Amino acid sequence: MSRRTKIIIMGAVTLAILVLLILWLMLRSKAGAPAPSAAEISTLEQAAAPQAPTVPLSRATTEVSTSAPTAQAGVEAVARSFAERYGSYSNQSNFENIENLFPFMTDAMRVKEEANLARLRGLQDSSASYSGVTTQVLNVKTLSRSNSGAMLRLTTQRTESGTSLAQPRIYYQDIELALQAIDDQWKVDEALWK
Incomplete structure (x- = not known):
């Protein structure tokens, strides 16, 4: 050499x-960098989820449709996609995950979410270190279904990560979605994290 x-x-x-x-x-x-407290994380996480009242199952429609399996697959696919995108966010995305879902919401839910986003943006700390949550749907259970609406419970695995966490935190959380059939499309009318 x-x-x-x-x-x-x-x-x-x-x-x-x-x-x-x-x-x-x-x-x-x-x-x-100082880590956000568990209370701050919980508050931000709950604030990202809408706080709309849920319809008790006893009042929900329990009629099961006899339509083709593809219709059931369609409502489940919409619910699965919606839940994963609705539950995945970071403090640096300025709530784009919610805005991108506006076309898949009923008008009533969109109005609630727009008001919620305006409030959350006022509370957001732009200097905070990165934190985010990714959501993956593990199971979909149909609670009720008719030709005009459906209520589903989705079991999700959520992974919280950030610069303040040594390792990602994995936890499981259910979300209930109420969907309405509007102009031959399923739209989410309500989403509630359990």
Whole structure:
């Protein structure tokens, strides 16, 4: 090996060590940021979920449709997609997850969500370190269904992550969705985290 090759290799190794040292220092300084309290996280999480009243199951429609299985699959697909997007957010996305779901909401739910977003944006701390939640639907259970509406309970796995957490926190949470058939499309009229 020539002297020139040895110098190039030593320079590359030195540069790699320097880059790793800088990365380590940057990550260490981020870990020192104050973590949000459990109460703050819980408040923000509950604030992201609408606080609309639920319809008791005794008053809900219990008629089961005899329509084709694809209709049932359609309402479940809408509910699954809605729940995963509705429950996944970060404090840096400015509630885009909710705004992107407006076309899949009834007018009544959209009005409630717009008012809720205006309130939440006023409470949001733009200097807070990153935190986010991703949601994955594990199971869908139809509580009631008719040609004009459906009530479903979805079991989800939610993963909370952020710069203040050493490891992601995984927890399970149900969400109940009330859907209405409007112009041959299923739209969510109510969403309630349990």
